[in-house]
Amino acid sequence: MESEAGEREPVIIAFCCHYCAFTAADLAGTMRQQYPTNIRIVRLPCTGKVYVNMLLEAFVDGADGVMVAGCEEGSCHFLEGNYRAKKRVNYAKQKIEEVGINPEKLEMYHIGASEGPLFARKAREFTERIRKLMQEENEPENQIQNEK
Ligand code: FES
Numbered sequence: 001m002e003s004e005a006g007e008r009e010p011v012i013i014a015f016c017c018h019y020c021a022f023t024a025a026d027l028a029g030t031m032r033q034q035y036p037t038n039i040r041i042v043r044l045p046c047t048g049k050v051y052v053n054m055l056l057e058a059f060v061d062g063a064d065g066v067m068v069a070g071c072e073e074g075s076c077h078f079l080e081g082n083y084r085a086k087k088r089v090n091y092a093k094q095k096i097e098e099v100g101i102n103p104e105k106l107e108m109y110h111i112g113a114s115e116g117p118l119f120a121r122k123a124r125e126f127t128e129r130i131r132k133l134m135q136e137e138n139e140p141e142n143q144i145q146n147e148k
Pocket residue numbers: 017018019020045046047048070071075076077078079081082
């Protein structure tokens with residue numbers, strides 16, 4: 001997928017908890033809150049089901065950015081799933097940095113089920129962040145650095 005300027009649009013995987021962020025994403029659509037169509041949502045029963053290998057494999061499989069969106073702190077239906085997810089996201093950030101991927105390309109959010117506009121805003125902001133990082137990586141001086 002390319003933008004009007006001919007640049008490749010980022011591919012973003014969003015692991016979303018069924019009880020909150022997924023519902024918020026659905027609500028955002030119902031409320032006609034726009035967010036980028038290049039976000040691919042993977043619905044999970046809880047972000048506690050996000051494992052480090054899933055995050056890493058998303059990048060291996062071509063994702064430009066990965067977001068994990070779970071219930072607000074203290075509101076996980078499985079008590080600590082979102083805390084576990086946050087730890088795994090932080091660990092995965094270290095791992096991707098070790099192989100040369102900017103850790104800013106992975107982020108965890110807490111979004112309640114009724115927060116459709118917040119989901120849409122975070123999706124837009126994250127997409128814009130990834131787009132900027134991709135542009136920076138494509139600048140000639142950075143390409144030379146990346147090849148070293
Ligand atoms: S049930 Fe939503 S993050 Fe656990």
